[in-house]
Amino acid sequence: MVNTPGASNAPVPPTDALVGRAEPAAEPPPDLLLAALREVAVPLALLDDHGTLVWANREFEASTGYDAAEARAHQRELLPERFRRHHETAAARAAMQADRATSVTLTLRRADDSLFECRLHVSPVRGSDGVRHWVAAFQDLTEQISHDAEQAALVEAERRERRSLGIIAQVSDLLMDVTDRSTPLHEIAGLLHRTVVGWAAFYVNDGGLRPADAVSDHRPPSGRGNRHGEARRPDGGDETRDTSDEVQALLDGEKDRPVDLDLEGSYVRGSASHWLAEQARRELGTRAVDGPVVVFPVPGRRRVIGVLVVDGRHGGGLAGLEPSTRTVVELTARRVGLTLDNARLYDREHRLAETLQRAMLPQQAEVDGLDVWTYYAPNSENVQVGGDWYDVLQIEPDVVGVVIGDVVGHDVEAAAAMGQLRSVVRSYAYDVTTPGPVLERVDQLVAGMRIPRSAGLVLSTLRRGADGWVLEYSRAGHLPALHSRAGRVEQLTGAGGPLIGFGGGTRETATLVLAPGDVLVYYTDGLIERRDRDLREGLAALEAVVQAVTARDSAGIGEELLSRLADHPEDDVAVVVVRVPDPADAAERSRSPRRRRWSLPSEPASVGRARHAVARTCHAWEMPDASNAELVVSELVANAVLHGYGHVSLQLYDTGDGLRIEVEDGNPAPPVSTDGHPGRVGGFGMQIVERLADWGWRQSSRGKVVWAKVRPGALPASAR
Known part of the structure; x- marks a missing residue:
């Protein structure tokens, strides 16, 4: 033998000793095989040809609590009748009759009456005497079933979460535009009905409950003290509050959690609970209701705006709602509440803006000898008051003043500046009359007043003489008015100057002699300005429209301008149309x-x-x-x-x-x-x-x- 330095001299066992010899080993003795079967960690049992248990190993005893004798005595009880899978046992019995191995899933009862599910594998064996027996191996499925149940629960939870997110996303889509006056709440109630509950309906609280059909609502919500109705005492005495009225407690903000409402319950007449129960019964009709309906508050920012009433699909009121369903309904109620609040706030601000703007604009003046039409509309997308304005002044019996102007901005400051300018221009126009000198005085006063907003305007006067009407005008940084005569349109670009307050010198006055049938069009940039074109292109479009107008009255001319140019204005629009009557017009010969x-x-x-x-x-x-x-x-x-x-x-x-x-x-x-x-x-x-x-x-x-x-x-x- 050669010794290698550093190597161990211990003998190495031959490979055969590790992996086994190729030659077959001797058959182990029967007692060793029996001992191995008895100790194996798999429940095993031996059944005779009639299916009677004759032997079981220790793992079987540990799993069932029965030894072989006890298992044989309780063999029928091992397989509870109500858990028998007859189609599987019938198939297993047919396989055993054909002397084939088979498997079947069983639910077995332990000695302590607990149940466990297992997979039974049965194989035929024959002894030396030729008698057939069956070896039964039991595979406990408890852990696998628990794992599968956990996985299924996770999948179901994820499915519910996805469904909930999808519902909330759809609700958000329906409520995307808070100024949309046509978005009906019944669509959201229908969505909840189709997905998570058996029935749903919204009711808003405006000094009392009422069905809610749309997000838009112009009446303010009621708060504490504004009750649905006064409950009367059974003895007919003075009106008093029903302290058991849980729906009213929700409306008053005393409760912020959903409550059950028994539709067959007894409530004081006139109370919110009584009215809502009657309404819900009417809505549900003959449909069976298993248990109470659930009333969720619909909260706004400062108060409860209404309620959302739902009937769970499985009944049982609030306790019968699944947690995910309750979450969806609560989130829906909150989002609807905020949207209602926003819509009402928008409506209030918009009405206030229109009221302020209308108060600042004059009523259309009746002008003897002239056909005058005026128009103003704020941008529908802007709830703030604007700075556009017009004025028609009867300065003298034969002198008419026409003003149109625009203050930069869309806020209260712009409106205030507009109101100041209008008053100043009016005052000086009645005193001086000629447009240029009027604007010079306005420049001086505005510079001293330090009005913070820039403004442009066109001031003109129409003076009637023996030969007809004469127009005088002056412009202060504003778009030129248009003059139309016999199908020809021109811009009145004369007498131009800087914005109001920036003049600092002489303002010119231009003059134009008007003929019968002439038309003057005054306007602000909202009529022609668009994001996809500049003012020059818009002014050219306005000229083309004025040239093509066929109407012979100022109202008809104005309507044609609006129909062609102001379908979707991106800013405030103010327009004044003045037409000089034409005696040659047969329709006007006998009447102005x-x-x-x-x-x-x-x-x-x-x-x-x-x-x-x-x-x-x-x-x-x-x-x-x-x-x-x-x-x-x-x-x-x-x-x-x-x-x-x-x-x-x-x-x-x-x-x-x-x-x-x-x-x-x-x-x-x-x-x-x-x-x-x-x-x-x-x-x-x-x-x-x-x-x-x-x-x-x-x-x-x-x-x-x-x-x-x-x-x-x-x-x-x-x-x-």
């Missing part, structure tokens, strides 16, 4: 342009007053089709009374070729022509208007104006 205006309260009686006003006007103006005009105005005023708010303004115009009717109300939503109300009278108003007149609508500083021009020879009302 005429207009009448009425302010009507928003009440049904105003419809009759409007009809009488139209009838008297048509008679005075010698217009035919008075009955058609009466029918048209009654439909327009009725819509304003039913669907609008605030006073209703009625204006009638003699356009030379017919009667133009304008009705203004405070609701900015457009009128809609419908097919009527199935099963009810009404709903055909705009269809009647369409048969008798050309009509349209536009936004106004108050809300909207719906106009209609009665068509001569339209189908008489009596023939309908």
Whole structure:
């Protein structure tokens, strides 16, 4: 043997000793095999050919609590009847009859009456005497089932979380635009009904609960002390509060957690719980309700705006709602509450802005010998007051002043600057009259007042003489007015100068002699300015529209300008159209342009007053089709009374070729022509208007104006 330095001299066992010899080993003795089967860590049992247990190892005893004798005595009890899988046991029995190995899943009962599920593997064996027995190996599935259950629970939890996130995302999509007046809450309630609950409905609290159909709501929410109703004592005594009214406690903010509402419960009449239970029963109808419904508060920033009522799919009230379902409903209620609050805040600010702006703008002046039309509308996307303004002044019997201007900005400061400038210009215009000197004085005063906002304007005066009207004007950093004569349009670019307050010198005055039929168009940049074009292109577009106008009255001209240029304004818009009457016009030869205006309260009686006003006007103006005009105005005023708010303004115009009717109300939503109300009278108003007149609508500083021009020879009302 050769010894290698550093190596151990210990003998190395041959490889055969580690991996076994290739030759077969001797058969182990039977007692060794029996001992091995007895000690193996797998429950084993030996069954005779009739299925009777005759032997079991120690692991079987440890798993079941029975030894072989006890297991044999309780063999039928090992397999509980209610847990038997008859289709599997029948298949296993058929395999055993065919002398084949088989497996079957069983639920076994231990000696302590606990149950465990296992997989039984059965194989046939024969002894030296040829008698067949069966070796049964039991595989305990408890750990595997627990692991599978945990995995299934995790998968289900993830599925519910994904579903919840998806529902909240859909709710957020429905509430994305808080100023959208048409987003109905019933869509969100329907979403909850389709996904997580059996039924859902929203109710808002405005001095009392009421069903909520839309996010937009113009009435302020009630707070503490503004109750749904006063509960009366059973003895008929004085009104008192029902202290057990949990729904009212939610509305008052005394509770911030959802409460159960038993629809069959007894509640004090007039209480919020009594009203809501009746409403929920009416909504659910004959559908069976298993247990109470659940009432969730819909919180705003400072107070509870309403409630969300749901009926869980599995009943049981609040306790029957799954945690994920409750989370979804609570988050939905909170988001709806914030959206309602935002919508109301937007509405309040928008109404305030329009009220302030309208108070600062003058009523359209009646001008003898001129046809004047004015228009103002704030940008619908901007709730702040703006700086655009116009003014029409009857300075002297034969002198009319027209002003249009724009203060930079869309905030209260811009509105304040606008109000100051308007007052200053008015004062000096009545004193000096000539535009240039007026603006010079305005420059001096504005510089001393230190008005923080830049402003531009056009000031003009129209003076009537023996030969007609003469226009004088001066511009202070504002877009030029347009002059249209016989289809030709030009910009009045003369007498230009810097913005108000930056003059510091002499302001020029330009003069233009007007001819009959001439049209002057004053405007602010909101009419022509767009993100996709500059002011020069917008001014060219305005010139083209004015040149193509076919109307022969200022109102018709103004409406054509708005319809073509102001469909989607990106800024405030102010427009003044002045037309010099043309004696050559046959429709105007015997009468100058005429207009009448009425302010009507928003009440049904105003419809009759409007009809009488139209009838008297048509008679005075010698217009035919008075009955058609009466029918048209009654439909327009009725819509304003039913669907609008605030006073209703009625204006009638003699356009030379017919009667133009304008009705203004405070609701900015457009009128809609419908097919009527199935099963009810009404709903055909705009269809009647369409048969008798050309009509349209536009936004106004108050809300909207719906106009209609009665068509001569339209189908008489009596023939309908």
